[in-house]
Amino acid sequence: MKKILTAIFACSIAYSFAQITISKDLSYGNNGVVTLGSYVTSETDYIKPMDNSEVLLSVYNPGGAKFIKLKTDGTYNPAFGTNGVLTVTDDRILSIHNNYFYGGREFEGRYYIKRYLLTSGSLDTSFGVNGVLDAGLMYQATMITQPDGKILVRSQNGFKRYSSVGVLDTSFANNGFYDVHNAYGTHSLKLSGNNLYEYGSEWATDYGIYKRNIALANTDTSYGVNGKSLPGCPSGNMGYGYPQYLDTEGEVVFLHENSISKKLSDGNSDISFANNGCLDLQTSFSGQTFKYNQIFHYNNQRFYFILKNESNPTDGSVKFVIYNKNGNLMTINNQSFYETNLIDDQYGYIGTTVVGNYLYMIGFSKVSRYILSETSLGVEGANNQKTELDFVNPFKNELNLNTNEKIKSVEIYDEAGRSVLKANATKNINTSMLEKGVYFIKIITEQNQIISKKGIKN
Secondary structure, eight states: OOEEEEEEOSSBOOOOEEEEEEEEOTTTTBTTEEEOOTTOOSOOOEEEEOTTSOEEEEEEETTEEEEEEEOTTSSBOTTTTBTTEEEESOSEEEEEETTEEEEEEEETTEEEEEEEETTTOOBOTTTTBTTEEEEEEOSSOEEEEOTTSOEEEEOSSEEEEEOTTSOBOTTTTBTTEEEOOOTTOOEEEEEETTEEEEEEOSSSSSOEEEEEETTTTEEOTTTBBTTEEOOOOSSSOTTSEEEEEOSSTTOEEEEOSSEEEEEOTTSSBOTTTTBTTEEEOOOEETTEEEEEEEEEEEETTEEEEEEEESSOTTOOEEEEEEEETTSOBOOBTTBSSEEEEEEOOSSSOOEEEEETTEEEEEETTEEEEEEEEEEEEOOBOSSSOOOEEEEEESBOSEEEOBOSSOEEEEEEEOTTSOEEEEEESOSEEEOTTSOSEEEEEEEEETTOOEEEEEEEEO
16 A cells, blocks of 8 residues: 655764775785785685774684784784794684683594683693593584683584583583584584583584583483574585574574574574565676675674685685675775675685674685774654655656755665665656665755665565
């Protein structure tokens, strides 16, 4: 049914959406890029920007890893390790908690965890035995620290819990061990109170998110199907990439090959999201076909994806796209994707992390930092004047604005924030070239009052 929308605008916001601006932070490293050194022979597997804008990261090194700490300007922190670099036998960084970080190593079937001081990189000899915790026979282990400093170590066979100083906590489960199988090890642990969410599989297929109650040492069978939330898209690679946890506890997004599925806090599909919980991601940009990298990132209601060029495999330049929480592709610098002009000459595993208004990209032996900013559009009633305006909504091939005000300009945006139509000094706008859908209409009067409305073209 058509209806006339009459609006009186006075210092209120009814509809808004954002456009993203990204620029390389030229003050960071060498024009926005820190080169990690010739010893980097594989993709970087860990990066942790800290609250003070310093960065701790782990890179592969034959026989172990190198832990590197960068200052806020991208230079090596000389107070850490040897001139900012700590060479270790650990495989990677497992966790950061308060003033410590933990490194882990699997050797001859046993798993060893070391604790280091975050400031200097020195081994904390008060932890375990001379700074080392022998977690015993374990395969594909990882760990997470609880708020009280206790340590949960996850292996293929179950969980062990240790005190904050590395002593087995026999009050946990069965003398410190919670027996629950995971076929190929756990990835992407998330702890919320006593609820632990983990990504894995019992039988090497059907990867999903499990919800464990750590206090009771059991699986919460009310979550999803018998305690497990499965990816929700009907086709494609169901275990393509690690999931991302959303702001609401228990909500998660799975990445399929070129689609994402969203789950609610109870582990079931969010049927209000895209097509019954499944969103097909855009794969065609500028006439070429792209594939989504299996590593993606969620921060502040935004999803960040790295693209790989399928049409031109020799194109190694790194590009990324951003979607909002509703699954809409967002514009970046008025474009659909952002071209970094960085070359990925390794394996395509580019890590992306966002902290505050900084976006870090890590891989190709480099760390790059970008500055993010968003401009909200659609603010109604920018001053205390009242303007009455109405139009037929939905509209068809012409949008007719009924108002006594003189119109300076009209600009129409699609749901992703792209400007699709502009008109000057007219109340009658030809919209025949617009496709059916939802649009945001920004009107500026001769008095420079900004009026914005949401309209539907059918």
